[in-house]
Amino acid sequence: MKDSYEQRIQNQFGAFCVKVLKNEARYIQREYARLRDQEKSLGELTASELEQTAVWDKHFMDEHVFDVQGLPVVVTGNLLADALAQLPEGKRDVILLSYFLGMTDREISDKLNIVHQTVSKRRLTTLKELREYLMKEGFEWPDK
Template sequence: MKDSYEQRIQNQFGAFCVKVLKNEARHIQREYARLRDQEKSLGELTASELEQTAVWDRHFMDEHVFDVQGLPVVVNGNILADALAQLPKGKRDVILLSYFLDMTDREISEKLNIVHQTVSKRRRATLKELREYLVKEGFEWPDE
C-alpha cells in the first residue's frame, strides 16, 4: 500500500514538473518571437540608423609621434604638435627630449652630440618661440 501511495505522489510530482516546463518553454518561445519582431538585420537599417549604432574612438586622434634620433616621442594635442612641427629639427629635439622624455641637459647634449650649455640656450630660445607661436594661434594660457 505504501508503495502505491509513493508511486502516486511521484507521478503527480512528475506531471506537475512536466506542466511547469511546458509552460516555461511556451513563455520563452513567445518572448523570442516578440524579440524577433522587434529586431532588424544590419542590412535593413538606414544609414542614419546604422550611424547611431557606431562608436567612434577618438582616443588617438590628436596623438602625434616625432622621431628623435630613433626614439619615438608621442605628443598629444594638435596645436602643440603643429607648433613643434614648425620648429627646426635641432630645437624641436631639445624640447622633445627635455619635456617629453625627461632627459637632463647632459643626457641631451650626449644624445644630440652638442655642447651642454647649448642645450640650455636652445631650450630657452625655443620655449620663447613656442609661446609666441601658440599666442599667435589663439591658445589661451590657463594661468592668465
C-alpha cells in the same frame, strides 16, 4: 505505505519541475521571436538609419606621434602638435625628450650626440619660440 507516499511526492515534484522548465522554454522562444520581429539587419537599413547608428570615437583624434631617434612620442592637442611641428628637428627633439619623455639634459646630450650646455640653451630658446607661436595662435595661458 511510506515508500509509496514518498514516491508519489517525488513524482509530483518531478512533474512540476518538467512543467516549469517547459513553460520557461516556451517563454524564451516567444521572447526570441519578439526580438527577431523587432530587429533589422544592417543590410536592410537606409543610409540615414545607418548614420544614426554610427559613433565617431574622438579619443585619439588630437593625438600626434613624433619620432625622436626611433622613439615614438605622443603629443596630445592639435595646437601644441602644430607648434612642435613648426620647429626644426633638433629643437623639437630636445623639447620632446625633456618634457614628454622626462629625460635629463645629460641623457638628451648622450642621445642626440650634442654638448650638455647646448641642450639647456636649445630648450630655453625653443620654449620662448613655442610661447610666441602659441600666443600668436590665440592660446590663452591659464591663471596661476
